[in-house]
Amino acid sequence: MNVPFLDLRAARSELRAEIDAALRRVADSGRYLMGPEVEAFEAEFAAYCGNAHCVAVGSGCDALELALRALGVGPGDEVLVPAGTFAGTWLAVSETGARPVPVETRETTRTMDPDRIEAALTPRTRAIVPVHLYGHPADMRPVEALAARHGLHIVEDAAQAHGAAYRGRRIGAAPSTAAFSFYPGKNLGAMGDGGAVVTADAALAGRVRLLRNYGSRVKYRHETRATNSRLDEMQAAVLRVKLARLDEWNARRAAVAERYLAALAGLEGVGLPRTAPWARTSWHLFVLRVRRREETRRRLTGAGIGTLIHYPVPPHLSPAYADLGYGPGAFPVTERLAGEVLSVPIGPHLPAEAVETVIAAVRAAVRDAAA
Ligand SMILES: *Cc1c(COP(=O)(O)O)cnc(C)c1O
Numbered sequence: 001m002n003v004p005f006l007d008l009r010a011a012r013s014e015l016r017a018e019i020d021a022a023l024r025r026v027a028d029s030g031r032y033l034m035g036p037e038v039e040a041f042e043a044e045f046a047a048y049c050g051n052a053h054c055v056a057v058g059s060g061c062d063a064l065e066l067a068l069r070a071l072g073v074g075p076g077d078e079v080l081v082p083a084g085t086f087a088g089t090w091l092a093v094s095e096t097g098a099r100p101v102p103v104e105t106r107e108t109t110r111t112m113d114p115d116r117i118e119a120a121l122t123p124r125t126r127a128i129v130p131v132h133l134y135g136h137p138a139d140m141r142p143v144e145a146l147a148a149r150h151g152l153h154i155v156e157d158a159a160q161a162h163g164a165a166y167r168g169r170r171i172g173a174a175p176s177t178a179a180f181s182f183y184p185g186k187n188l189g190a191m192g193d194g195g196a197v198v199t200a201d202a203a204l205a206g207r208v209r210l211l212r213n214y215g216s217r218v219k220y221r222h223e224t225r226a227t228n229s230r231l232d233e234m235q236a237a238v239l240r241v242k243l244a245r246l247d248e249w250n251a252r253r254a255a256v257a258e259r260y261l262a263a264l265a266g267l268e269g270v271g272l273p274r275t276a277p278w279a280r281t282s283w284h285l286f287v288l289r290v291r292r293r294e295e296t297r298r299r300l301t302g303a304g305i306g307t308l309i310h311y312p313v314p315p316h317l318s319p320a321y322a323d324l325g326y327g328p329g330a331f332p333v334t335e336r337l338a339g340e341v342l343s344v345p346i347g348p349h350l351p352a353e354a355v356e357t358v359i360a361a362v363r364a365a366v367r368d369a370a371a
Contacts, residue, residue: 003345003354006185006307010349015241021108023238037236038258049172049198051207056196056231060159060181063195064092067155067230068127070207073098077126082112083314083331085131090315091155093129103314109276110134114142127153132161132171133186135282136275140166155179160284162187163250167278174200174346177305182239187282188246190235194212249348253283256346256355258284263359270365285310286346292369297363305358308343
């Protein structure tokens, strides 16, 4: 039995009739941008998160970038980001003209280490972008305390954390500002690109609305220089169908994770993801640490199990940021994790027998790689 890393057709199958109806409704409406579907989705997603405003945009990267720009972040500013994250977090920051300043990873949660933030501050620091990586919330309480003490903005990168919660409060809930992605593979995924800024700050929401639409509130009256980054009506209609399933699908992800955790516990040479007592993870990814990763991965591929590495090269070591001057060893925890992490299939549509196949294959691959 082959188990692909992710097969989005299963989600499509489960919702076929509803998605077809939603797409037909938009096609027949003659209204393809900035219409009723986007408006309804924004209201529904804001309510889901427990926040006042949602502004839908073209992607998760745009959501981060436009939220930062709306807060006035730009050239000459510094923004603290995790060293261990998807490059998109950094790229959104650098697209504003600001400089991403990495903060080392905390090994247990694999998110930004709050104890390392203070040392990264300079007089130019304007904002912090914690990332809820793999769906596990960053430890926000110390970040919020530090941001308040130094007058810094926080924009959470919630691209992997739809439905996750920190100390009983859903990610994106008031009073926070969070950027979400609706990339197809995310927990709430469109059939194309999409993103949103969720915030309690009405003025911020208003500025993002301006920035996503040519800097214009009234047609052909441009108040500021801006871009075009909109969620279209088709994607909004699809997302409305899927939002109604998000909690149930996240619960199915959690069930897969529970089974992996039980079945792989104590396996020599394998580290399992840990969930902090204050966290409810969205289980966007199930990420093992594997001592002999390359050999193990090769064996899993041979056994028909799809795996991915999230992420093989930390942004500070990628060519895109060579000019920042970080070399190997600058962020040892992040770099060690990058050399060991291995993501195995997880999702709301992974059949129970596929989960068992993955478990057996991981056990065999780890054993053979050690031999
Ligand atoms: C997916 C992702 C993004 C970017 O979202 P896009 O919609 O692909 O632009 C940013 N940060 C993280 C952590 C992500 O996983």
